[in-house]
Amino acid sequence: MALKQERMLSFGVELEFYIFWSIKGEEITSRPQGFESHPGAPLIVDKYDTIHDIFEPLLASVRELLQGSPEATVGATEKRLGNAFSYTATNERSGWVGVELVSPALWTTNEGFNEVRRVCEFLQSTFWISTPEHCGLHIHVGQGNDWLPIIFLRQIAAFLYAADPILAHSYPEHRLSGSRRKEDGLLKSIFGLFRKRVAEARIEDKFPRRPTTISYMFNSDTLQSAITYIKNFHNVKQSLEDFTPAPMMEAVSEILKSTHRHHIVELTRCPNRPTYSFLRLAMYSKKTIEFRQAAGTIDPAEVVSRARIAVRLCEFAANATQEDLYTMFYDFALVEADPAWIDFYDLFVDLGLRPEARVIHAVLTGTMDQSVRDRYFAQRESY
Template identity: 30%
Template sequence: MLSFLDLRKKFLQKSLQTQSSFGVELEFLVAVRSDSDNMVRFVPEELAGQPGQAILIPEEKNNLWERDTYCINHVQATLDSCLGNLSAKTRVFVPNELSTPEEGYLHEDYEYWTAKQDASIGLPDKLFSSGEYLGHQWAGIEVTSPALWNENESFDEIRKVCEVLKARYWILTPPTCGLHVHYGHGQDQIAVQDLRNIAALLLAADPLLVQLHPESRKRNRFCVSNRLFSDVAQGLSAETATAMLMHDSVSSEGEEAPQKVMRPLQGSKLLSRSSWRSFNRLIPQGTLTSYPVGEPGSKLKCPGNAAARLHAPRSILGCVEEILSATQPEVVARLMQAPPNTSSKPAYSFANYDQQQPFPNSNSEIKKTVEFRQAAGTVDADEIITFAKLAIGLADFACSSDLDTFWSVILKCAQADANTTAQGKDKTTSYDVFNFLADIGLCRLIRPLQNIVIKKHPTVQESQSK
């Protein structure tokens, strides 16, 4: 007899009519020292007891560009050596199996684990004056996975990469680092009806999902709130976005908009219903915080442009209605993008579906994914795998759930957001992220996510000790 999880996976695959795929991007700092430096150095507290060590740079490679290039090549060689014999079963794009050399070149970035430079990562200012960090240099590295199928072997591969990196290097993941997860449907583009469902769910649940992340990710210009700062939240309509695209000569084939089913909120009765599956709560209700809540009617300050003052966002139901009215993937992408007059990026990016963005991704025709950007940087395999499964679970639910279930969840998110705004608090006491995850059938992720939150959030640790 099939287990519940096997039955659910079978149902999802049948409903989606395509297998889900994903990829991860890991950002971190790696310690670097000159091979001629024989001085005894302090070991940073975060690295005490770790088996790795600093990369020793040849003395002649003394400028920044040469140092970073050496580090990237060093990490790449480590990845290549540990992954040489892995099965191609995990790969969306299997090396050496593409029909033309041109296809092979275009897909190259998505066939292998790749190390790159990331100049956006640095030590926090307070650590520059700390004695235990002096004498070490730190190179910003981004390791990207290939496009992987949603299979156990893919998660085993991630675990192996993390183990090898931690065994070989001294690694730090300061607040400037992020963990990004890409969700897709293999080599196929996500159908517009699925894309708009994913966007609608993520915008509605954004104030709840952010409860899983540390404060450094809540006011961060690299993952600003879609619910607060996206173009649709700031008033852009699907009709206007479509007209803008027509003016820009975008001519992708559209889909018929779904029938608009806007149901009235049910007040406290809606949020008092028990989730359809129970779970063991480790974190007391009302402990977790969402985005900072300003004064009612006040202008919003968007991370990435201190001078920008944005309007209070339209309601979640208003945003969802506009998103579900979109008939082209480019329109969905426009509605979900961060404000154009800032240097911000959204927590949930659909930019790969907008070829008319100011700086389009040259590989967007290949990289047909939605990017989840809000998780904090880590090289802990359990954390990476949990957030990857969360992204897959959220998107799969949006693509496969029936209309009644989908709207029930949207309405609960909207009511929780309305309650928080009305109370002027950044906490939701009656319905939090774990209630939401139970409602969409992701109970299996609640325990590992609670463990991550307890480990990373000082305020939650304090509540646990009381």
């Protein structure tokens, strides 16, 4: 990821999980289910009157861990981690509480990725932590404290828009299901709900066979809300009966003509584009592209892999020549007619993400273990 400093990307992670806590001096007579042989322990607190009584000791322990590694952070910052979200407590003396740890912006260097790894390994080995299905892992990609130049931003947007149906296969089924909130859309280039097909387990050292079913289907409720939005705000006359999505090449060509970030936000704001979100760029103070569909996890190999993938996708697109982009676009367009043409494993390998492809495969097939983690970090250290 050797970019010129003025073009170097940054990233941040948001880890959602539940942590088990206990009042100091309280004896834990039985471990939570599933943690009978876990090496960690409860987070010990002096009292529990509000969420902050638990959150502040957790923050303090992580900040202590990160002392001495300021070179990874974009600018000086005292608040390395973030806030709390919904929580439940089993009783007044101990229980589970939900938190979200938010990293600062980190440079896309080995130091930045290693800082994320250290935090995940620390959490995993120190505390009892659970990541139920409603928890997520969010990756933000930007350019330090600055706005991405419009030429880079529109290329990234067009690339992610075109690659979205392929990239969606790299996320767990439940993160792409109806549990996601519905969004209104803008353009006629709306593809509808993505129906994920889980690839079969690999044989020996090969990746799983590619899906052979059509990648798209329409969801009438989502489509109707989008058409209503178009009618009301853009005076485009269209109905469910005569709706046809714009060809992908037409859609990305429109994105590549954009001259303002808000225009790009609207062009990529179609419903059920699951692998990315440009909505934060519509906020004056937000400067990142967000990847939201990874399941909640503190597994260091998966978190670092997801972060590296998001960064590399943006980095490739930002620096790609027109020929590079359109070569990819034509491949992605072929997938609509022939899903066997290319899959996300092919894409990751083409972008130099073979180690990450192996980690994601282990996650999706339930074969993640310490040998996978060790191999991954050994490979990354040798690059």
